Amino acid sequence: MVLLLLLPCMIYGASLPEPRQAVLSATNAEITSLAEQLYSADVNKANSGDVTLNLQYKATGTETSSGTDFASQKLFGYVNEAKLFARPTFSRFISLLDNYIKTTGTAEVVTSGEIAEQNAFVDEIFKTTVFSRLSSFFVSKGYYTTAESFKTDFTEMWFGLYTRTKGPLDSSGFEHIFHGEIHSGKISGFHSWVQFYLLEKSGQINYLSYSADGPWTGYPDVYGFQFKWTTYIKTLGSMFLGTSPEFDIAMFTLCYVTRPDSQCSVTIGGHTLKIQTYTWANSTYGVGKRYVASTYPVV
Numbered sequence: 011m012v013l014l015l016l017l018p019c020m021i022y023g024a025s026l027p028e029p030r031q032a033v034l035s036a037t038n039a040e041i042t043s044l045a046e047q048l049y050s051a052d053v054n055k056a057n058s059g060d061v062t063l064n065l066q067y068k069a070t071g072t073e074t075s076s077g078t079d080f081a082s083q084k085l086f087g088y089v090n091e092a093k094l095f096a097r098p099t100f101s102r103f104i105s106l107l108d109n110y111i112k113t114t115g116t117a118e119v120v121t122s123g124e125i126a127e128q129n130a131f132v133d134e135i136f137k138t139t140v141f142s143r144l145s146s147f148f149v150s151k152g153y154y155t156t157a158e159s160f161k162t163d164f165t166e167m168w169f170g171l172y173t174r175t176k177g178p179l180d181s182s183g184f185e186h187i188f189h190g191e192i193h194s195g196k197i198s199g200f201h202s203w204v205q206f207y208l209l210e211k212s213g214q215i216n217y218l219s220y221s222a223d224g225p226w227t228g229y230p231d232v233y234g235f236q237f238k239w240t241t242y243i244k245t246l247g248s249m250f251l252g253t254s255p256e257f258d259i260a261m262f263t264l265c266y267v268t269r270p271d272s273q274c275s276v277t278i279g280g281h282t283l284k285i286q287t288y289t290w291a292n293s294t295y296g297v298g299k300r301y302v303a304s305t306y307p308v309v
């Protein structure tokens with residue numbers, strides 16, 4: 011396999027493109043097995059008492075899009091910040107959250123300080139067992155030639171900028187999924203429980219209701235929420251709960267790389283989970299590679 015891939019590269023003298031789709035095929039069983047390994051390896055996740063939720067009202071049907079505030083209390087009752095947010099992957103992740111202009115249409119200005127924060131986050135998560143397992147899997151299956159080439163591509167696919175508004179470079183996969191955006195008058199993306207918690211705490215997020223609660227007891231779990239960010243609504247925001255940032259982005263990357271533009275079916279803790287992935291089709295980096303457009307747990 012490796013020799014066959016190297017041959018055209020030698021002929022044309024070009025650098026070896028990182029293959030992603032066509033030739034490669036991790037089976038569903040292999041992807042599921044890896045997902046279970048990431049799940050067991052997530053030592054930075056919250057224990058049950060570290061995060062408590064006040065779910066309050068379960069919305070169904072048209073209630074989910076009504077914008078009705080069914081919740082008098084905040085969603086998060088308690089988060090053990092002293093323990094969880096002191097962990098290096100959490101603190102590096104949180105340091106990224108003030109780097110973005112949430113409304114699309116204005117170009118992101120990426121300072122050298124912000125690049126340093128991005129690199130520090132990527133370096134930190136690549137030190138975890140979650141990421142060493144993911145890297146080994148991609149290399150063993152031929153998606154990447156080395157862990158280092160995966161890391162380089164990972165940074166580009168998540169942090170590379172593109173435009174959602176036909177002009178200004180106003181978005182990235184990371185901003186869309188972990189920070190969230192305001193696009194066309196609503197919340198777009200936003201699939202991070204840590205970002206939800208921090209914005210709820212600072213009074214910018216108003217929790218309305220939940221519409222999905224996964225079968226897991228303890229963390230990680232998966233939920234579907236209705237909420238407002240100032241005046242903008244998210245009628246179904248799905249997210250992992252209680253997970254580490256490295257677990258979220260590893261699961262999304264596993265599915266994005268192996269099952270682009272589709273639903274990736276895995277189990278975690280023996281329970282089935284589907285993760286939707288979308289590639290950004292309007293612009294590319296490297297040799298025709300696509301940025302992350304979106305990815306989230308299906309609820």
Ligand SMILES: *[C@@H]1O[C@H](CO)[C@@H](O)[C@H](O)[C@H]1NC(C)=O
Pocket residue numbers: 173174175176291292
């Ligand atoms: C992306 O491409 C599609 C199809 O060509 C087009 O309809 C859409 O307007 C483009 N979006 C942006 C933001 O460029």
